[in-house]
Amino acid sequence: MIKVIDLRSEFYYDSFIETHATPDESPIIAKSYTELLEKLVSNEKEWFWLDSSFQSYGDAYEDE
Numbered sequence: 001m002i003k004v005i006d007l008r009s010e011f012y013y014d015s016f017i018e019t020h021a022t023p024d025e026s027p028i029i030a031k032s033y034t035e036l037l038e039k040l041v042s043n044e045k046e047w048f049w050l051d052s053s054f055q056s057y058g059d060a061y062e063d064e
Contacts, residue, residue: 010031011028011031011057012031012032012033012035013026013028014049024062026059026060027056027059029054029056
């Protein structure tokens with residue numbers, strides 16, 4: 001399993017190499033690099049976006 005975080009985008013999303021660019025498979029986890037770092041540092045869980053209380057910003061490919 002390989003995790004992908006695209007740092008060239010205007011938002012940051014979680015993706016697997018097998019499902020990259022597949023609608024509904026790439027949840028947006030932060031809207032800025034600063035937000036991503038803050039959440040990574042302040043969270044006890046390594047993958048904060050997998051926690052059931054996480055509120056996604058949508059999917060990186062939902063408009064395609």
